[in-house]
Amino acid sequence: MISNERRTTFINSLDEGNSPFLDQIEKEAIEGNVPIIRKDMQGFLRFILSVRKPRRILEVGTATGFSALLMAEYSEEDAVITTIEKYEKRIPIAKENIAKSEFGNKITLMEGDATEILPTLVGRYDFIFMDAAKGQYIHFLPEVMRLLEDGGMLITDNVLQDGDVMESRYAVCRRNRTIHTRMRDYLYELKHNPLLDTVILTVGDGISVSVKKPVAKE
Numbered sequence: 001m002i003s004n005e006r007r008t009t010f011i012n013s014l015d016e017g018n019s020p021f022l023d024q025i026e027k028e029a030i031e032g033n034v035p036i037i038r039k040d041m042q043g044f045l046r047f048i049l050s051v052r053k054p055r056r057i058l059e060v061g062t063a064t065g066f067s068a069l070l071m072a073e074y075s076e077e078d079a080v081i082t083t084i085e086k087y088e089k090r091i092p093i094a095k096e097n098i099a100k101s102e103f104g105n106k107i108t109l110m111e112g113d114a115t116e117i118l119p120t121l122v123g124r125y126d127f128i129f130m131d132a133a134k135g136q137y138i139h140f141l142p143e144v145m146r147l148l149e150d151g152g153m154l155i156t157d158n159v160l161q162d163g164d165v166m167e168s169r170y171a172v173c174r175r176n177r178t179i180h181t182r183m184r185d186y187l188y189e190l191k192h193n194p195l196l197d198t199v200i201l202t203v204g205d206g207i208s209v210s211v212k213k214p215v216a217k218e
Helices: 004-013 020-031 039-052 066-074 091-100 114-120 134-147 161-166 174-192
Strands: 056-060 080-085 107-111 125-130 148-157 196-201 207-212
Touching (some): 039 066, 066 091, 080 091, 080 114, 091 107, 114 134, 125 134, 134 148, 134 174
Parallel strands (some): 080 107, 125 148
Antiparallel strands (some): 148 207, 196 207
């Protein structure tokens, strides 16, 4: 039987790839041990952006700006992206990468903790991408639901945690047990929230794709 790793490697070998600018940012991130969305997740994002054509995008977790810039490059010309990052060492790198890009005018970087920033945001977003501290997803969700417009899409990355989320709480390292519990709670909420239609896919390290249902009018 072909292993999942071989299958993923083969699929990624067919990928059309990104622009040289994004390739360079990815290379620098990998060299600096900065977590970055995986190749198959990159392809999935490009595909979803081409299908959904979102105009107002919110990203929770900028890192060095790679995924924000990917979404800026492959979204519609009039799309705007708000991205949030709290890790002080990564913010200057993200700012520099965004400033060097021809798509920088589409991106607004907000510095600080998403728990504090999300409640201050107004308006609605038709596309939200979550790729931040995994243990905080469940805490972000109420504000994310408020900000996500009816029919809007929420994509969350790394929900399988390299398989840990499928293990018993006592089979994971003690220091990871809180994150393990919170991720399970998050996935349960996504699958059982009456306002969401959610599918969990084995893309990259696992992603959830949720669409917010319109509220029925009385």
